[in-house]
Amino acid sequence: MSQTLRVAILGAGTVGTEVIRLLHEQGADLTERTGAELKIVGIAVRDADAPRDPIIDPALITDDPASLVGRADLVVELMGGIDPARELVLDAINAGASVVTANKALLAAHGPQLYEAAAARGVDIYYEAAAAGAVPVVRGVRESLAGDRINRIIGIVNGTTNYILDEMTHGGIGFEEALAQAQQLGFAEADPTADVDGHDAAAKIAILSSMAFHTRINIDDVPVEGIRAISAADVATAAESGHVIKLLAIAERRVDDQGREGIALRVYPALLSTDHPLATVRGAFNGVLIEAQAAGELMFYGQGAGGAPTASAVLGDVVSAARNRVSGGRGPQETSYAQLPVLDPGLVATQYQLRLLVADQPGVLAKVAGTFGEHGVSIQTVRQSQLPPTEGPAEIVLITHRAPEAALAATTEALAGLSSVQGLLAVTRVEDH
């Protein structure tokens, strides 16, 4: 129990401060659990003179992270962003330190370089907090399901957009109003692009699917659609048919038309039936559903962001890395032996909901239905919207059976050419269970 592990913290923002607090408050417990004293040897920050939480010892503050990483056994990287985080993590690894990072942008763009460096140097790199905050889905995929075959991951991995969509659903407000509210409450940043346009979710599904399918998947492999176009009317129409709209990150094994197995990836808003397990993920929470061959369906649910929850995930990794240091072992290493191809997302057939404004005259429905049929898209349900009409023509809502993206695109193009169709208000995907 006399061993001491030197811990360097890079970044003392919201998460970093909570990590430092947990290291203090749980110090004696962490020593019992790891067999080593975890001693903070330095805290690197951008501005050494900025005011800080009193839990942070000013004597440990430095604005020179490069000098710090060489004198630590464990480096906890919480700076975010690519530069200088990438160089610092590589320097830490090359100096023989194990790394814990919460940096999804870094991993989704440069993970392989870091994993290879860690493997070559024989040190650990852990990153539970990079995928869904406190939700322990990285360990679930890398360890719990390591003897199984994962077929599909479908997750709500961005709390900001889930909060916005939830407020639109339960508060009856529009996107802009919900976004402003999220910003006011600290659930959304001043520049909400990374969240509302789906890039944050894309980084997370890239990280999760790389592990799950033993294939290197980059954030650029993930086609992304955000939630800016979702209107209050879309949400209300979804509710009429027993659905909620959620921003989903999906990765799954599929076979393409040449019979080749690959991974289909996407981030987009979609309708989920209210009895879908992910439909119950409320507010800023995250939920990830994994389908594996032997385990069947597993769901992980919890807080996907915030200082303390993210710090909990970081500390869990710190304990794992410390235990390995003490026992002389290694954590699970990245494996990318499968290298499955990333499939064209257009291959994946999904259901669609379409909201159409049509002339209120006989024969229109037959014409519309005929157009779907001509393009090989079959209709599951059609109904007149129960929303109060805001314009003259009638609004009809159609839900299709599964159809390829190309067939749906051809259908909507043909619908636009019909004189009786006065507007295509929205097209939203539907994910069944």
Place this chain on the structure above:
Amino acid sequence: MSQTLRVAILGAGTVGTEVIRLLHEQGADLTERTGAELKIVGIAVRDADAPRDPIIDPALITDDPASLVGRADLVVELMGGIDPARELVLDAINAGASVVTANKALLAAHGPQLYEAAAARGVDIYYEAAAAGAVPVVRGVRESLAGDRINRIIGIVNGTTNYILDEMTHGGIGFEEALAQAQQLGFAEADPTADVDGHDAAAKIAILSSMAFHTRINIDDVPVEGIRAISAADVATAAESGHVIKLLAIAERRVDDQGREGIALRVYPALLSTDHPLATVRGAFNGVLIEAQAAGELMFYGQGAGGAPTASAVLGDVVSAARNRVSGGRGPQETSYAQLPVLDPGLVATQYQLRLLVADQPGVLAKVAGTFGEHGVSIQTVRQSQLPPTEGPAEIVLITHRAPEAALAATTEALAGLSSVQGLLAVTRVEDH
């Protein structure tokens, strides 16, 4: 990649057969993931001549498990029961093998002896499948939350009783009928005692709480109440007020009246509001909700039993143990440094629902309410049951605020003495969120 690890399988029932199948089907993947070939060197069974799945090589079958454990690097114990499993696991550990077990009865009764033996010999003992089947809650508690402070675990950890209660709720049938149906479908055993009387759930919460609170908790420390007394009317009455009845296993930090922190444990059926995260756990699934200081609320959900799901959890452990063998490290070791006292369950105040048959005459409600007040139990709601009356007198349903068990017992005793109270039909706890 040339290393070979010798794997001995003890028990080739439903789970054992699926473990063997996964070891075959995923053989190449498992080698990539662990860095070693996992080679089955023997499969110990009770009756070597019984018919078996063709995946099992008859040449590997032996009815002499004792001879097998000495010549393996990894021993997978799937026999169940205490004897001879305990001796075999100890022999395996003493021979230097790492152990993976799914044996909840063994761990809940004799865990400490096995953990100490493994620590002394420097080998791993993993047991993900012993707590909630495929639901990765053991790894969640031992590793993901290892840097946090767990305050409460509340779980549906027995699929048989959840199936029965779910059928009673959604099928409107009684306990006996639902049990018979569960037996017919293979969700309940011919002798359902361990499940319906709560002993299985008690073993699982003993295992989970030992890890979560770093305290050795034995199955005998867990007060248990099963679901045999739950009637169709109880379930229907619960539904009237927006509740479902679930068999819950609960372990939480509490402070007793001397200000001493300890662990309060219990297994009992209770009403949960339909918007409680665990209320959505349907059929034979399991769900475990964990409240931790920094992480907040986490939920794990999945299949709690069955050959393939349990085998998935076992294989995840096999991969972890194999990775440690390859890297020369160790998995997380059991820690019981906290040794918190187990508190008297009577200390924990909960809400109660009471169904009373009362004379249909003026002033009765005042008398009943007065009796609660005299014993310090306050009433949250009272209503007349909407169930069709089966007997002459009126049925009223009361939900109390939180009250200590002793106060509730004194209240029900006093109610029994009132001439206007003709029967106490049921008392069921209510767990809020």
